[in-house]
Amino acid sequence: MMRFWQRLSCAFRCWFSMLVHGRIPDDIAKQLLGREAKLTTASGTRPPGTLEPVRKAEAPSEAVDRALQMLALLQREGRLVDFVFEDVKAYPDAQLGAAVRSVHQSCRKVFERYIKLAPIIDSEEDQPVTLQAAIDPASIKLIGNITSGQPIRGVLRHCGWRAVEVNLPSLPEGAGRKVIAPAEVEV
Numbered sequence: 001m002m003r004f005w006q007r008l009s010c011a012f013r014c015w016f017s018m019l020v021h022g023r024i025p026d027d028i029a030k031q032l033l034g035r036e037a038k039l040t041t042a043s044g045t046r047p048p049g050t051l052e053p054v055r056k057a058e059a060p061s062e063a064v065d066r067a068l069q070m071l072a073l074l075q076r077e078g079r080l081v082d083f084v085f086e087d088v089k090a091y092p093d094a095q096l097g098a099a100v101r102s103v104h105q106s107c108r109k110v111f112e113r114y115i116k117l118a119p120i121i122d123s124e125e126d127q128p129v130t131l132q133a134a135i136d137p138a139s140i141k142l143i144g145n146i147t148s149g150q151p152i153r154g155v156l157r158h159c160g161w162r163a164v165e166v167n168l169p170s171l172p173e174g175a176g177r178k179v180i181a182p183a184e185v186e187v
Helices: 004-020 026-033 061-078 080-085 093-114 174-178
Strands: 115-119 128-131 152-155 161-166
Touching: 004 026, 004 061, 061 080, 061 093, 061 174, 080 093, 093 115
Parallel strands: none
Antiparallel strands: 115 161, 128 152
16 A cells, blocks of 8 residues: 555646646556556557547647646645655655645645535545445546445545536736746846
């Protein structure tokens, strides 16, 4: 099982990669699946019996700009990008913990202000749950020994999250859409 800081790092990387690129980084997928995540052979063909993924058109620039806008808000309020790119190996745990608390509180405020989230399954983690209806694979991921039949009983490992309200400010015009944080020069 991954340690908390590894999970937190993977979660941030996956979240930003999904926002910007629409996919999970290959190294994380490989680590989580325990095998090569790509389903193509050396010749570039798919193995028999695998489904061809649905190819989406290029993401409209506004979708990418909105992802970058969210990243910019997390940077502006919580200095998240600075924290992620800081080499924290040299800092003692107590100092790192204090920094994490500050980044956490500031980034949480960004979510509370701009993106309202709600759990997909509103129950305590590590508690038994029963799923009655047809399962939406985008909302619920079944793990472990999966059998057919209803109802499905299991243990909730993660409640999942869905956006219930998004209130992002209007996008700036021009090249400013790609700026996460401006450079600061003191004169």
